[in-house]
Structures are given as structure tokens and as C-alpha cells.
Amino acid sequence: MRLTVIGTGYLGATHAACMAELGHEVVGVDVDAGKIAALRAGRAPFHEPGLSALLARHTASGRLRFTTAYEEAGAFGQVHFVCVGTPQRRDCDGADLSCVESAFAGIARHARKGALLVGKSTVPVGTAARLAEEHGAEIAWNPEFLREGFAVEDTLRPDRLVFGVRTGRAERLLRQVYGPVLAAGTPLVVTDFATAELAKTAANSFLATKISFINAMAEVCEAAGGDVRKLSEVLGCDGRIGRAYLRAGVGFGGGCLPKDIRAFAHRSAELGVDLGFLHAVDAINMRRRDRTVALARELCGGSVLGARVAVLGAAFKPDSDDVRDSPALNVAARLGLDGADVTVYDPEALDNARKAFPLLGYALSVPEALRGAELVLLLTEWPRFREIDPRWAAGLVSRPRIVDGRGVLDPDRWTAAGWRFCALGMS
Incomplete structure (x- = not known):
């Protein structure tokens, strides 16, 4: 088929x-x-595993091309x-729909008769129906469920597809x-506009709730003298709860979860539903960031003023260079404001962090970040950080003190290597 994709950011380029x-x-x-020029050359404008190879292959074959002209796209595409x-x-906490409205207006103006306009952006419920009425076009909603670091896999082999449609033709x-994806057995839910729009925000809200629940339990464990890691292990054995996303830490960030839960609560309030x-x-x-900063101060005797602090991680999650609302950078910046001499290292996100x-x-490397440090904070759980040898690291720092802000290090191993070890949710 002949398809167009309006918007070539993280979601669109993928x-x-x-x-x-x-x-x-x-x-x-x-x-x-500028972004279009890079994509035409087969280069991804951001880090996402596997994406650059696909871009290079399909721009070279001619199957994939890029333009700044809606006229060209409208004349070309069926969908x-x-x-x-x-x-x-x-x-306010609501979603800014200016780009969505502009994109629909631009393509609707130039689309051929009978073309289908499909929204993938995360929008407040009611948006699709309003856009269909405004533009008099056939519209469907097909929400995305991408995880940064796994976006290619999630697009080619998703765990579900959702089609919000009003006609059999759109379906x-x-x-x-999605013929090849459906042929591989991917579950499909065909539904109305409103349910399709709610699917992504509901999924993100449930995920955020699970993450914040275990972080709230970390607060209780600290107050009561418990161990949140063991508590997570117990909860994860319950099949109704599951192990995924039950690791206490500095919390979630990025360009989706924080703004999506706020927009969902805001839109629900407009509809008269309290999602307080x-x-x-x-x-x-947000309190998890406060607690991480407090732990850093405690390890430094009450103040980080003048302390040499190494922060491992800048991206909001591993396998990404995205620093939007990054807990790691938020904590690093706050320590800097407290007078610490902060040095950050991240395998992919340094340019964006700067x-x-x-x-x-x-x-530019882990050894450079650690050398002479009086305190180390692990704030993005890149595999290379998990694999650091604590004895080797102890030979680089001036004082072996570490805050594991992601709950991924072995406390016994680091303590045995001479480190003073702290983690969220451990007394």
C-alpha cells in the first residue's frame, strides 16, 4: 500500500x-x-536500537522517502x-493538541478522495470524533504502545493492535x-473512537500506578525498617500482581508517562470523573527524586557542598538518548544547585543532556566519571552500569559511597568491596 506518516519524531520515524x-x-x-534531510540520508535523529538499519535499507531501496510538502504526501497516500x-x-495539565490539529488540517486539505486519516498520537478522549466532524474526512484511531529502546520490536511484533473505527472500510x-503483523497472530481489538483513545492513557496510567505503588512501599519500608526488594519479591510471586515494574527507585520520567497521566486526569475531570x-x-x-537527593546529602554527612559527585545516567531510561523529564538529570541538577561538583556520564544521552x-x-566514560568521586549515584539502569566491578570502581573513587537509585546492584557485593551502600527502600 501507499502510506504517509505525518510527523517524523520518535513515533513517526519509527x-x-x-x-x-x-x-x-x-x-x-x-x-x-533539518530532520527531513537527516532522514533522507538514512540517519535517525535520535537513538533507538535497530532503527538506523531500517532507515538506511529502505531509503536506499526507494521504498521510504521523506518530504516537507503536504501536497506531495496527499497526492501519494491511500492511508x-x-x-x-x-x-x-x-x-494546565491538559494536552497541547496544536500539532495534532495542524497535522490533520494539513493532510486533510491535500488528501485524495477516499483516503483514510489515522491518528496514532496520544490524545484526550473525544478528539477523534471532533476531528472527523471538523474535516469531513474518514478517520480512524490506532494508538501506539511503544517502549523507548524497543520501539522497532513493538511496531513489527506488537503485543496488541487497537483499531478505533466507525466503518467497515476503515477496518x-x-x-x-497490518496484514503481516496480524498474520503472525497479534491480538486485535476493533472498537469505537473513545475506547481506542482511552487505551494508551489507561495503559500508561496503570503502569505509572504500579511503579508509584512500589515506590510508596519503599517509603514505608524505610520508615519501618523493611526491605523493599524482598517485599517486591513476595508481591511478584502473586500471579494477580506479577513481577514486572515492581522495582523501587528514583521513579519514572520521559516524554510520555508523566504528561499522559496528568492529561488523563485533566480530561477525566472535564468529563466529571475524579481520577484524583x-x-x-x-x-x-516526584518524591522519589527528593528522597534520592536526601540520601546523597546523608551519605556526605548532611551536605554535598563542594563534594565531587559522579552521576551514572542521564537518559530517563536505558537504550534511549531521551532526557525529557529525566529523573537522573533532575537529581544531578539539584545536587549541582546544592554546591556539589557533579559529573554525569551516559552512553547515549550526553549531547542531549548538555x-x-x-x-x-x-x-566520556565510566572511569572518567568515577575518578576522584566522593559519591556515586546510579540513576539510569544501563547494563554496563549494572556490570561494574565494585572492587575496580573502589580503586578510582576517593571515597567509596554509592546510592543505587534504580535498585539494580547487589548490596552485599558492593558492601564486601568496601563501599557504603544506600538504596531507596532499604533501611
Whole structure:
């Protein structure tokens, strides 16, 4: 089929490359000429495992190309996917839909008769119906469920597909688009617009709630003298609860979870439904950053003023260079404001971190970051950080003190190597 993808950020660039991988002809559209130039050259404008290879292969074959012109895209496509961002509004917790509205208006103006416009962006419930009425076009909603670091896998081999449609024709077209994925046995839920829009925000809200629940239990463990790691182990054995995302730490960040739960609570309140528990989820998450800073101060005798601090991690999660609302950088910056001499290292996110926090120090390797440090904080759980030999690391630092902000290190191993070890949720 001939598909277009409007917006070539994280979601759009990945979707475009993966649709080409499925055998479709694809045109990606963006107003950012610099981004389009990079994509035309087969280069991903961000770090995502496996994406660069797909872009290079399919731009070279001609199956995938990029443009800044809606006219070109409209004349080309049978199905148009809108994949632009919906950041939090500046004046409230609601979602900023200006990019979504602009993208739908731009493609609707130039789309051929009979083309299907498909939203993938995360939007407040009710958006699809309003856009369908405004543009008089056939619209469907096909929410994304991508995990940064696994986006290619999640697009080509998703754990579910959701089609929000009003006509059998829209469903048939989407079934054609995802033919190879459906043939592989991927579960499909065909539903109405509202349910499809709610699917992503509900999933993110449940995930955020689970993460904040175990972090709240970490607070209780610290107060009561318990061990949140053992508590997580007990809870994870319950099949109704499961082990995933039950690791206490510095909390979630990124460009989706925080703003999505706020927007969901905001939209629900507009509909007369009180989801106040999501505000508590958000508050617990932010408190974890406070507690991490407090642990750093405690390990330094009450103040980090003048202390040489190494922060391992800048991205909000491993296998990503995304530093939006990164807990790691938030903690690093706060320690810097407290007078610490902070040096940050991350395998992929250093350039983005420097742009966001230019006053912090940065290292190009783990040894450079650790050398002479009086305190180490592990704040992004990259595999290479988990695998650090504590005896080797002790030979680089000036004082062996560490805060495991992700609950991924073995306390006994680090303590045996001479480190003073602290982690969230451990007394």
C-alpha cells in the first residue's frame, strides 16, 4: 500500500521505517527541514536500537522517502498516519493538541478522495470524533504502545493492535496495512473512537500506578525498617500482581508517562470523573527524586557542598538518548544547585543532556566519571552500569559511597568491596 506518516519524531520515524519493512511504500512528512534531510540520508535523529538499519535499507531501496510538502504526501497516500507530539500545555495539565490539529488540517486539505486519516498520537478522549466532524474526512484511531529502546520490536511484533473505527472500510484498510503483523497472530481489538483513545492513557496510567505503588512501599519500608526488594519479591510471586515494574527507585520520567497521566486526569475531570489517585501517583513519583537527593546529602554527612559527585545516567531510561523529564538529570541538577561538583556520564544521552543542563560537568566514560568521586549515584539502569566491578570502581573513587537509585546492584557485593551502600527502600 501507499502510506504517509505525518510527523517524523520518535513515533513517526519509527512507524515510517517499520511500515516500509512490512512492504509498503511510505512517505514521511515533517515541517523540520533539518530532520527531513537527516532522514533522507538514512540517519535517525535520535537513538533507538535497530532503527538506523531500517532507515538506511529502505531509503536506499526507494521504498521510504521523506518530504516537507503536504501536497506531495496527499497526492501519494491511500492511508495517512498522524504521529505528532501532544506535550503538556503550559497553562494546565491538559494536552497541547496544536500539532495534532495542524497535522490533520494539513493532510486533510491535500488528501485524495477516499483516503483514510489515522491518528496514532496520544490524545484526550473525544478528539477523534471532533476531528472527523471538523474535516469531513474518514478517520480512524490506532494508538501506539511503544517502549523507548524497543520501539522497532513493538511496531513489527506488537503485543496488541487497537483499531478505533466507525466503518467497515476503515477496518479493512487497517487490516491491509497490518496484514503481516496480524498474520503472525497479534491480538486485535476493533472498537469505537473513545475506547481506542482511552487505551494508551489507561495503559500508561496503570503502569505509572504500579511503579508509584512500589515506590510508596519503599517509603514505608524505610520508615519501618523493611526491605523493599524482598517485599517486591513476595508481591511478584502473586500471579494477580506479577513481577514486572515492581522495582523501587528514583521513579519514572520521559516524554510520555508523566504528561499522559496528568492529561488523563485533566480530561477525566472535564468529563466529571475524579481520577484524583493519579495526582497521588504523580506526587509519589516526584518524591522519589527528593528522597534520592536526601540520601546523597546523608551519605556526605548532611551536605554535598563542594563534594565531587559522579552521576551514572542521564537518559530517563536505558537504550534511549531521551532526557525529557529525566529523573537522573533532575537529581544531578539539584545536587549541582546544592554546591556539589557533579559529573554525569551516559552512553547515549550526553549531547542531549548538555543542551538541557549546560552547567553540569560531563565525562566520556565510566572511569572518567568515577575518578576522584566522593559519591556515586546510579540513576539510569544501563547494563554496563549494572556490570561494574565494585572492587575496580573502589580503586578510582576517593571515597567509596554509592546510592543505587534504580535498585539494580547487589548490596552485599558492593558492601564486601568496601563501599557504603544506600538504596531507596532499604533501611
